[in-house]
Amino acid sequence: xxxxxxxRTLSANLSPKNMADIQRTLVLIKPDALQRELxxxxxxxxxxxxxxxxxxxxxxxxxxxxxxxxxxxxxxxFFPSLVQYMRSTPVVAIVYEGIEIIDEVRKVVGAxxxxxxxxxxxxxxxxxxxxxxxxxxxxxxxxxxxxxxxxFQDSELFAYEKLTDRFHFGExx
Ligand code: UDP
Ligand code: MG
Numbered sequence: 001x002x003x004x005x006x007x008r009t010l011s012a013n014l015s016p017k018n019m020a021d022i023q024r025t026l027v028l029i030k031p032d033a034l035q036r037e038l039x040x041x042x043x044x045x046x047x048x049x050x051x052x053x054x055x056x057x058x059x060x061x062x063x064x065x066x067x068x069x070x071x072x073x074x075x076x077x078f079f080p081s082l083v084q085y086m087r088s089t090p091v092v093a094i095v096y097e098g099i100e101i102i103d104e105v106r107k108v109v110g111a112x113x114x115x116x117x118x119x120x121x122x123x124x125x126x127x128x129x130x131x132x133x134x135x136x137x138x139x140x141x142x143x144x145x146x147x148x149x150x151x152f153q154d155s156e157l158f159a160y161e162k163l164t165d166r167f168h169f170g171e172x173x
Contacts, residue, residue: 021099022169024054025138026147027109029092031085032132039092042135045122046096049108050168055095055157061086069150082131093151099169102144105137
């Protein structure tokens with residue numbers, strides 16, 4: 001399947017105003033979710049929200065990738081245990097696409113510490129602890145671009161029109 005620039009994938013149902021707000025974000029479903037058999041629950045929360053998945057795979061992270069990915073906290077005392085935890089099982093890596101999706105996904109995921117996260121978020125509802133807080137999600141446009149490249153080749157990102165795009169991404173319907 002040819003790779004199409006992602007700004008074109010929703011074009012049939014979007015006004016120019018919305019097109020400018022389309023973003024992509026990287027989500028990792030972490031080892032505690034796999035161990036606790038909550039991968040489906042996490043995916044279903046994102047699906048119910050109406051997120052459009054454009055890439056997904058299972059991958060086992062190595063220390064180099066994790067040191068890059070968690071560069072901003074690599075000097076912290078908890079970093080070695082975070083790496084050990086993140087390497088304890090494979091993770092599920094996903095790219096979602098949509099309007100203002102980076103902040104929307106962070107909202108659904110909730111605050112870093114599940115005990116401080118708002119009720120209704122994945123972390124508050126399904127977990128109790130850090131580092132095992134179920135999910136990683138990119139926190140900015142810059143981070144999402146770097147993180148998506150870290151985990152996916154361009155050829156692994158799919159462009160397609162979803163029948164529900166008009167409900168989630170259209171304006172004035
Ligand atoms: N983390 C931890 N202890 C802490 C802070 C963070 O184990 O005191 C872990 C936790 O798994 C968190 C990850 O490090 O999700 C990345 O931290 P960040 O501050 O980027 O939080 P996030 O963006 O995941 O909410
Ligand atoms: Mg972070």
